[in-house]
């Protein structure tokens with residue numbers, strides 16, 4: 001997994017949530033074991049992870065989907081991990097006449113992601129001259145090195161600070177677990193454990209009480225494939241309803257449930273979801 005940068009912290013946290021008990025790695029550690037699972041973690045540059053996985057140096061690796069594409073390696077994506085979200089976007093100086101992606105045709109574009117940018121621009125039918133840079137891509141237009149840049153964006157604040165205007169995403173990325181084309185049984189098992197954690201993070205366990213007559217309305221509101229559990233309460237005519245709901249829907253769902261008669265609504269985190 002990445003030794004530094006944005007993906008390191010959430011990667012260690014994923015191992016913690018998976019119950020592996022990673023031995024808290026110091027800032028300079030190159031590797032660390034896990035106390036609860038036969039997993040040894042190597043800390044390397046995020047950009048080196050794809051090659052290490054392809055060459056079989058490790059069973060699997062965590063890195064950005066953008067870097068997997070950029071390195072042009074033959075690896076298999078075993079699991080999307082739900083963190084490290086960002087987009088690869090072209091941007092131009094505020095005052096540039098460029099309005100949309102198509103206007104980049106024939107212009108000079110600076111990027112630290114030359115392979116991916118070339119592929120994505122070609123797919124969009126745009127022939128730009130790429131200028132490879134390794135850092136501080138945002139200053140390239142001001143230095144007269146390029147007319148535009150293509151860089152990773154998460155909040156967009158770095159672009160704004162540098163007087164740049166984004167033209168819209170070319171590629172959406174997040175952290176992924178990748179394995180070799182023929183993944184080992186251990187890598188597949190690890191992917192399954194991570195999947196159960198990632199899916200659980202997106203879910204909440206909902207419990208509420210309601211009059212029996214409100215159950216059809218409640219079932220219509222509670223989305224998802226899993227049928228709710230309906231349990232009788234000691235009070236005649238009242239039931240408890242339990243269901244797993246998407247965390248992202250909760251803000252909307254709770255007032256709607258109250259409006260159809262739900263009371264004593266409890267929402268609790270889910271630690272794992274599998275099966």
Ligand code: AMP
Nearest residue numbers: 004005006046064084085086152153154
């Ligand atoms: P770094 O923090 O530079 O080590 O970034 C490594 C990876 O973090 C990138 O390859 C992306 O997959 C991911 N990432 C997420 N958000 C951003 C962002 N705003 N800028 C750069 N990288 C990002």
